[in-house]
Amino acid sequence: MSSDTRGRMTITEQGDALVLAGSIDETSALHELPASARSGRLVLDLAAITFINSLGVRDWIRMQLAAQKAGLAVELRRVSEPLMHQLNMIVATRGSAAVTSFYAPYACDACGREESLLIDAITHAERLVRLDPPPMTCPDCRSAMAFNDFPERYFSFLSV
DSSP, rough: OOOSOOOOOEOOOOOOOOEEEEEEEEOOOOOGGGGOOBEEEEEEEEEEEEEOOOOOHHHHHHHHHHHHTTTOEEEESSHHHHHHHHHOOGGGGGOOOOOEEEEEEEOOOOOEEEEEEEEETTTTHHHHHTTOOOOOOHHHHHEEEOOOOOOHHHTTGGGO
């Protein structure tokens, strides 16, 4: 017997953003998000998204299209790795959204720590366009960490 440990998606307000947490699937009611926009902006904090399935991708694309049709500026903050993989694989998931920060995989050769670290896409824009991941320091041993993916694949969402 297996149980679904991904958890249903929840939405909470925090400052100017809607914080999405859990799984994006067919039960997520993403179509309601554009109605929560303020001053023509829909800001989504996605750090706590742990999973997205194919039906969730479909609904995510529909939400992006509805926001675009409504003339909303969509900002994606702290995009989690599961959603980053979709933004990089399926062009339509990007919509016209601006990704301002996202998590990316790093590894420390010195101590073996692997971690998803936050990258500010605005601060590091020049590096990212060159497919040059920003340097990160290991929180455990303070050594330099290495980017743990292929930059040309992980940063492909920037080529829109």
